[in-house]
Structure formats: structure tokens, C-alpha cells
Amino acid sequence: MVADSFPSERYRSVVAAQEGEPARAESIEATLGALTALARSEGFADARADAELEPGDSLAVTFRVREGPRLGLDRVVLRGARRATGEFALRASGLVAGQPVRGLDVERVRRDLEESGAFAQVGTPRLARDAEGRLVLDVQVEEGPPGIVDAVLGYLPPSAGRSGEVVGTARVDLASPFGGGRALALALDRSPGLASSFSAAASDPFVFDLPVRAALAFEGEGRDSTYNRQRVGAEAGVRVAPGLTLALTASREGVQPGQAGTRAGPDGLPRVRRSSAWFGGVALRYVAVDSRLAPTRGLVLATSAEQGVRSREALDSLALPTRVGQQRLDATARVYVPLAGRLVGVIGGDARLLLTDRGETTEATRYDEGELFRFGGATSLRGYDEDTFLGNAVGRALAELRAGLGGDTYAFAFGDLGAVRTPTLGETPGETRWLPGYGVGAQLETGLGLVAITYALNPDLPASRGKVHLRLQFGL
Structure with missing residues (x-):
């Protein structure tokens, strides 16, 4: 396990492929997805994970995470909202604009937005960059009637x-x-x-x-x-x-x-x-x-x-x-x-x-x-x-x-x-x-x-x- 910025020990908890087990493509793919999601939840919006395979008597797999820069959250983007604003979503979810994202729990954010009573349905939030390259939390929502x-x-x-x-x-x-x-x-x-x-x-x-x-x-x-x-x-x-x-x-x-x-x-x-x-x-x-x-x-x-x-x-x-x-x-x-x-x-x-x-x-x-x-x-x-x-x-x-x-x-x-x-x-x-x-x-x-x-x-x-x-x- 190799990481550019974050301690590699932090990533080991989400590795699905375990030493000594048969190498399976689905386990490697699941691990890459989990590593990328973990890095992005810590504010590394450009993070990506790769697997390097070294054949031998046994297959050695090295997971490498390239986090990129850690960004501060600029705003929340509500897709599908007509009345609710991103500022309201920030307050309802307990997030703070401008601060680096650390340990983002997207399921907790989703529940917080549901509990606010402003939405009939809330999708799973995801971190992304907007057209200007700023970090935003993108959430698909469906508002109920006013x-x-x-x-x-x-x-x-x-x-x-x-x-x-x-x-x-x-x-x-x-x-x-x-x-x-x-x-x-x-x-x-x-x-x-x-x-x-x-x-x-x-x-x-x-x-x-x-x-x-x-x-x-x-x-x-x-x-x-x-x-x-x-x-x-x-x-x-x-x-x-x-x-x-x-x-x-x-x-x-x-x-x-x-x-x-x-x-x-x-x-x-x-x-x-x-x-x-x-x-x-x-x-x-x-x-x-x-x-x-x-x-x-x-x-x-x-x-x-x-x-x-x-x-x-x-x-x-x-x-x-x-x-x-x-x-x-x-x-x-x-x-x-x-x-x-x-x-x-x-x-x-x-x-x-x-x-x-x-x-x-x-x-x-x-x-x-x-x-x-x-x-x-x-x-x-x-x-x-x-x-x-x-x-x-x-x-x-x-x-x-x-x-x-x-x-x-x-x-x-x-x-x-x-x-x-x-x-x-x-x-x-x-x-x-x-x-x-x-x-x-x-x-x-x-x-x-x-x-x-x-x-x-x-x-x-x-x-x-x-x-x-x-x-x-x-x-x-």
C-alpha cells in the first residue's frame, strides 16, 4: 500500500484483497473503488487508485493512491431543487464552506438533509469539481410540494x-x-x-x-x-x-x-x-x-x-x-x-x-x-x-x-x-x-x-x- 499524502495505514482497513487469498479481479476492483472513495471523503477530490501487479511464485499487488491536492469545500449543489438553497443544505448537514473536508460521511449528510423536512427524496452526495475547479458536494434531491x-x-x-x-x-x-x-x-x-x-x-x-x-x-x-x-x-x-x-x-x-x-x-x-x-x-x-x-x-x-x-x-x-x-x-x-x-x-x-x-x-x-x-x-x-x-x-x-x-x-x-x-x-x-x-x-x-x-x-x-x-x- 503506497499513498502520496495520506498515511497508508489509514487505507488498509478498506482493502478487500487479503494476503494469501486467491487473486480475484473483483476483489481488486472493489479495493480500488473503496480506496478512491476514502481519499475523496477526506477532501482529495482528484484522488485515483491504481493496482500494480508483479507476477512470480505468487502474485504481488501494490495499491497506489494518488490523492492530489486537498481542497476546501466551496458549496453544496442541490440538483433538482427549486426552493431550497445550497446555503441551507450546508447548515442542515453541519458542513462549513471554505474548510478542508475531513472524514466526510455521505450517508450521514444524506440523513441530515432528509431530517430537515425540505426534501421528499435525497440521493447519495458525492464530491466533485465545478466548471471553475472548485470543490462542491453534489446532491440529487427531490423536493416535496411547498x-x-x-x-x-x-x-x-x-x-x-x-x-x-x-x-x-x-x-x-x-x-x-x-x-x-x-x-x-x-x-x-x-x-x-x-x-x-x-x-x-x-x-x-x-x-x-x-x-x-x-x-x-x-x-x-x-x-x-x-x-x-x-x-x-x-x-x-x-x-x-x-x-x-x-x-x-x-x-x-x-x-x-x-x-x-x-x-x-x-x-x-x-x-x-x-x-x-x-x-x-x-x-x-x-x-x-x-x-x-x-x-x-x-x-x-x-x-x-x-x-x-x-x-x-x-x-x-x-x-x-x-x-x-x-x-x-x-x-x-x-x-x-x-x-x-x-x-x-x-x-x-x-x-x-x-x-x-x-x-x-x-x-x-x-x-x-x-x-x-x-x-x-x-x-x-x-x-x-x-x-x-x-x-x-x-x-x-x-x-x-x-x-x-x-x-x-x-x-x-x-x-x-x-x-x-x-x-x-x-x-x-x-x-x-x-x-x-x-x-x-x-x-x-x-x-x-x-x-x-x-x-x-x-x-x-x-x-x-x-x-x-x-x-x-x-x-x-
Whole structure:
């Protein structure tokens, strides 16, 4: 092994032809390719490898690597990109323009670009020279649509005292519309009755050209004439490992009672008290799946923990504290496991928890309806009406069996087991409910986008009165 510039010992690890083995042309060719790739990954763009054969009693093979000059990386060239820029690709992959390339891991660069969310497909990067002789990283990419519309619709059949109605959520995600990886999301949710919510979020993956992702979000909810709730949140996060993000969060929220919410119950307390709160916390997210739309193996984990202080409206007639400490925890997990053939198993869970310090004398005064979690429906507990349950601790465990039908199309059967802990509210005692749900569904890949349909039941529903949910996802 002979090299012009790089230590020859560094190359020996990739030599496929071993001493004492029969000389095979394919082993020699594989070694030459591996030597060239290794040299180029170290910034020697003009490197080439040759094999010198010396016949005798045994064949002596000398591999020679001619590296040429070591160059600094000038830029990233994205072939096939219309919006994303080379500067964005540099930051997303952690490369620095002008510095000599050392130990380039092209597979890691490819994964980093995929994780950025700006591309539907990313080819294997390769070092090359441009027309002026500068060193560039050439990457073939395919961008997704600049925006995605995701709508989940459900129909609630008529029941006692209520006519049938359509409920659901419509969401628009703009992914890197200006090429810098920035994103914007808008969502509108229509719940049963006169309840609705709106949310908007914007994020920048490299705020002030730093490797820090910053995001701002607004959420507003109106619950007929009971209350209105608003929340403004911000977070700043860093990527600490492939697929793993750690973030700091802060939020400000307020609850304003409506006409029905201000009415006092038999205990003298209003149904909803006016309040405001500050929260701060940390969030951890990990995503490692083989497909974003139809995973067959991998893990998704997201969790956040917040600590805050809530100030409630003072009540002259009752000596209750107006400032209380609160803690909130959110967690989501999904595990995808390939089974026999095209079968895939999915297990996971979701949980949300709100705790209020015991400064107030009873549970009835520690919690307020306007601060609790709504639970049930297509995105939380299938087989039940949207937002039909209310609690300070809600969650579900789920299991799915999916049968792949090609591409992103699959059919599935599922089972959910939900749990809702409702605290004492006024004169209504607290309770814990266990809520099973089950059903079947399918996700179909069509020319317009993804279409998913679910038919869900619970033990109290006859088979003919299941909950039907339709999801449509298409690009703009």
C-alpha cells in the first residue's frame, strides 16, 4: 500500500484483497473503488487508485493512491431543487464552506438533509469539481410540494337531543416556501356543538444563522358560551444527535369565562374562573423511522415537561388563593416493528397530565374546567365523540396491525384503551374512566394524495353506528 499524502495505514482497513487469498479481479476492483472513495471523503477530490501487479511464485499487488491536492469545500449543489438553497443544505448537514473536508460521511449528510423536512427524496452526495475547479458536494434531491393540506373529517350520527353533524380538523403546512427551511402551519378545529379552535405556528431551523431552531405558536379556543382560552408559546431547540432534538419552552396563556361559565353553582363557585398563567419547561423529541408516511420500523418519541404559576380571579365571598403552582406533562410514543411478510405491528401511547399544588383546600377548588384537557375522537381516542371527555389526566395505549399493500398504502385493525381522570368540579365528584375502542381502516395512496378512512367502535355502540373518520392529505 503506497499513498502520496495520506498515511497508508489509514487505507488498509478498506482493502478487500487479503494476503494469501486467491487473486480475484473483483476483489481488486472493489479495493480500488473503496480506496478512491476514502481519499475523496477526506477532501482529495482528484484522488485515483491504481493496482500494480508483479507476477512470480505468487502474485504481488501494490495499491497506489494518488490523492492530489486537498481542497476546501466551496458549496453544496442541490440538483433538482427549486426552493431550497445550497446555503441551507450546508447548515442542515453541519458542513462549513471554505474548510478542508475531513472524514466526510455521505450517508450521514444524506440523513441530515432528509431530517430537515425540505426534501421528499435525497440521493447519495458525492464530491466533485465545478466548471471553475472548485470543490462542491453534489446532491440529487427531490423536493416535496411547498404546502400540504391535511383534513380529518368525522360524522357524528344523531343522538338524543342532537342532530347529526360533521366535525374535524383542517391543517395547512407550508414547508420551506422560501428555501431556508422555515415552516408555517395553520389549523382550524371544529368540535361538536359551538366549539372550535384555531392555531398558527412558525419556525426557523437556523435563527440568526445559528444551529438553533426557534418557533412561535398561537392557539385560541372557544367553547360555546362557557369560556375562551388563548395561548402564546415559544421554543428554542438544538439537534443533539441524529433524529434527537432538545428544546426549551415558554408560554403565556389566559382563560376568560363566558356567560355560562360565570354562573355560580351550589357551592358558590363559578363554573370557570378568569385566569392567566406562565409556563416554562423542556421538550425532547426523537424520530427514527424508515418512512414518514407509512413506517415499517423505527421509533417516534416526544415528551415535554412544564412548570408554571397560574393567577386566578379573586372571589370576595371565598378565601381562596389566587396564585397556584401547576405542572404539565405531555408524552407520545410509537414503535413500529416489521412482522411476517408485509405485516407491521404498531404499539404506543399518549398521555397528558396536569397537577395543581395543594394550596387550595379541596380538589374542587384546585382545578378549573377552563384549564383541563379535552379528550376523544379521531386523533386521541377512536370510537368516541370528539372532545367528549374532560380531565386533568388523560391518555391511551394503542396497538395496530397493518398489512402493507404497496407504497404508502396499507389496511389496518386497531385497539385503543383510554383512561380519563376527571377531578371534582363543583358539586360533581371526580372519577376515573377506562374507555376501550377498536375498529378497522385503510390508508390509500392516490393520484391526488393520501386518503385514510377509519371505522371505530366502542362497547356501547352497535356495529352499525360506528364513528367514521376520513382523512385527506394532498400537496399544494
